[in-house]
Amino acid sequence: MRTALTLLMVLAVAAIPGALLPQRPNQPFEVEAWIEQRPTLGGLYDAVGLFDVYASPWFAAIYLLLFVSLIGCIVPRTRVYWRALRAQPPRTPRNLGRLPASARATSSRPAAEVLEQAAARLRSRRFRVVVREDSVAAERGYLREAGNLVFHLSLVVMLVGLAVGALGGYRGSVVLPVGQSFANTISQYDDITAGGRFDPTSLPPFAITVEEFVAEFETGPVQQGAARVFRADLQVTEAPGEQPYDYTLEVNRPLVVEGVDVHLIQHGYAPVVTVRDGNGDVAFSGAVPFLPQDGNFTSAGAIKAPDARPEQLAFQGFFLPTAAVDELGPRSLFPDAFAPELFLNAWYGPPREESGVPENVYSLDVTGLEQMTTEDGSDSLRLRLAPGESVELPDGRGSITMDGWERWVKLQISDTPGLGVTLGSVVAAVLGLCLSLFVRPRRIWVRARTTPDGGTAVEVGGLDRADARTGLEEDVEELAGHLGEEHDTARTVPVGSGEDGS
Structure with missing residues (x-):
């Protein structure tokens, strides 16, 4: 048990880097930026797996050792518990007055009748009772150890459920501007992480179209700019040929399709632009998602036109939903699009051959490109565009x-096969813990002897088998009072206490 607790603490400590550092499965670009900013420390962290903590060998080793340790704790305790269930309550101690709580009483009834009454009283309180020659032994609280075993067994089942989910589950995300659609195939995901047992062909064939996205922000003086409403209106088709239906997706109201959860996790702005090349042809046209950088949705992004001729064109900058330019430079004053503007730097260069290497769509790799300058060449060219405005680039x-702007939403699509098992084990663990905390394992003995004057002397003693329990003395006194006409209490003083009688 000590080993299991130690491993549980080590597992909790080992999970801390996963909360403090960006993780490659969920934030691959943030990981690369972190390593670029701190190459020495980042290289060390990457080598030991701190950017993918939950898939690292050392985390898996702790996980498996905890699993083995819990089983090693449960098996012997189960054997002991099974023997305790089959055993009778222990024999009555010779001197009940030395127990932590004891009481005496006298009765005019025969001793056999007193013992029978004591046995009936204890059975009504859910004690397991054994009547012997001149005494009654009773015990209850067996569910306390059952609660302990259920708690530990639930931890094992929870680990199994987590392992099933990690091996067979997946989690991916996709950014969709309003009006665009997503089909649940591997090629449609922006990023996806999956377990070793994941089968891409098992993906449910549903499709989603973002019909509209509504975002509302507080405009009053109190909490100005605070989010009030985030809602995406979707059209969902669960299978080819089926009739689509409408669904309103909100932050705490996910869409569930054949066991797959679709969550709304982020939103932002996508300026709609048209880029014409030096030949006058349209090299790019459409909505380009920009990533929010602050609470006022100052958004950064890149517009790429690699097919432009005779030179490829690219732009990098900011979209400001409520733009202002002051001594601090361009910035957004409010998260809603009251005065949207686009601020860009322009780049050009020779056409680049396709390499097949994936590229971050939100940032611009300027390798092989030159930044455009003003006509006199004294400064970098800076473009400022409002919806409907167009700018001619220098040198033709x-x-x-x-053209305008759209909103985009980021959806997380995930499936965790072992989620029901994990949730059920957590509930069972809580119930087991409650049993182990609130069930009182207690033993009570009653002895009845005939006195020389023909009466019956009754002794009652009690023992709690768990620390920090209350009510034992009261229960013993109440039982003694029920069995006899007169009773008094006697409580043994521990040896060495310094009180009289020590």
């Missing part, structure tokens, strides 16, 4: 137009 390289 083309133009860029801000």
Whole structure:
């Protein structure tokens, strides 16, 4: 048990880096940026697996050792508990007055009748009772150890459920501007992490279209800019050929399709732009998601037109939903789009061959590109566009137009096969813990002897088998009072207490 508790504490400590550091399965670009900013420390962390804690060998080793330790704790305790269930309550001690709580009483009834009454009284209180020659032995509280075993067994089942979910489950995300659709296939995900037993062909064939996204923010003087409403109106088709239906997706109201959960986890803005190249052809047209950087949704992103000719074009900058330019530079004053503007730097370069290497769509790799400058070449070219505005690029390289803007939503699609098992084991663990905390394992003995004057002397003694329990003395006194006409209490003083009688 001590080993299991130690491993449980070690597991909790080992999970801390997973909460403090970006994790590669969920935040791959943040991990790369972290390593770039701190190459020495980042390389060390990456080597020991701190950027993917829950899939690292050392975390799995702790996990498995805890699993083995819990089983090693449960098996011997189960054997002991089984023997205790089959055993009778222990024999009555010779001197009941030395127990932690004891009481004496006298009765005019025969001793056999007193013992029979004591046995009936104790059975009504759910004690297991054995009547012997001149005494009654009773015991209860067997569910306390059962609660302990249920708690530990639930931890094992929970670990199994987590392992099943980690091996067979998956979690992916996709960014969808309003009006665009998503089909549940591997190629449609922006990023996805899955367990070793995950089968991509088992994905439910549903499709989602984002019809509208509504975001409302507080405009009053109190908590100005605070989020009030986030709601995405979806059209869902669960299988090809089936009739689509509407669903309103909210932060705490996920969509569930064939056991797969679809959560709304983020939103932002996507400026709609059209880029024309030096030949006058449309090299790019559409909505480009930009990532929020602060509470006022100052959003950063990149617009890429690799097919532009004779030179490829690229732009990097900020979308400001409520734009203002002051001594602090361009910034957004409010998260809603009251005065949207697009601030960009422009780049150009020779056409680049496709390498097949994945690239971050939210940032620009300027390798092989040159930044455009003003006509006199004294400064970098800075573009400022409002919806409907267009800017001609210098030296006849083309133009860029801000057609407008859309909102985008980020959806998380996940399936955790062992979730029901894990949840059930957590509930069972709580119930087992409650049993172990609140059930009182207690033993009570009653002895009745005939006195020389023909009466019956009754002795009652009690013992709690768990520390910090209350009510034992009261129960013993109440039972003695019920069995006899007169009673008094006697409580043994521990040896060495310094009180009289020590």
